Amino acid sequence: xxxxxxxxxxxxxxxxxxxxxxxxxxxxxxxxxxxxxxxxxxxxxxxxxxxxxxxxxxxxxxxxxxxxxxxxxxxxxxxxxxxxxxxxxxxxxxxxxxxxxxxxxxxxxxxxxxxxxxxxxxxxxxxxxxxxxxxxxxxxxxxxxxxxxxxxxxxxxxxxxxxxxxxx
Numbered sequence: 001x002x003x004x005x006x007x008x009x010x011x012x013x014x015x016x017x018x019x020x021x022x023x024x025x026x027x028x029x030x031x032x033x034x035x036x037x038x039x040x041x042x043x044x045x046x047x048x049x050x051x052x053x054x055x056x057x058x059x060x061x062x063x064x065x066x067x068x069x070x071x072x073x074x075x076x077x078x079x080x081x082x083x084x085x086x087x088x089x090x091x092x093x094x095x096x097x098x099x100x101x102x103x104x105x106x107x108x109x110x111x112x113x114x115x116x117x118x119x120x121x122x123x124x125x126x127x128x129x130x131x132x133x134x135x136x137x138x139x140x141x142x143x144x145x146x147x148x149x150x151x152x153x154x155x156x157x158x159x160x161x162x163x164x165x166x167x168x
Contacts, residue, residue, distance in 0.1 A: 026121045027114045034113040036086075039077045042067060044086065044111040047103055059098045086110050
């Protein structure tokens with residue numbers, strides 16, 4: 001086995017470990033029901049980011065474009081958020097095929113609560129890492145994420161179509 005292949009295997013193993021971390025356990029808070037599941041948090045966070053970008057009207061279709069989930073999954077979690085009173089849905093008069101969504105005051109409070117829980121978790125995780133190491137990690141992960149995002153579709157196509165380089 002090529003020494004580099006062993007390193008690829010170790011990286012894959014580490015990604016799997018990170019992937020198995022149950023962030024929902026960190027976010028949820030059973031005793032007061034303020035917490036959110038990870039998908040709910042992702043939706044609320046995306047909505048908050050859009051509002052901070054100056055988006056005046058957030059449509060469900062906007063979330064579908066921005067989040068790496070299926071429209072069905074986003075709809076499911078929006079229904080849960082709505083049931084809990086964290087978002088409200090409003091019909092779009094000009095386009096009945098779409099729905100506007102807004103964080104309610106309780107939704108904003110729940111988002112802030114969940115955001116704080118994640119910050120406490122990350123502070124504890126990265127407590128022993130110097131600013132230099134932290135900045136280096138951010139640069140490295142940004143580079144890796146960019147390359148992976150760029151190449152994932154290309155590589156998936158090669159694997160599906162079989163190009164003689166490890167494809168089927």
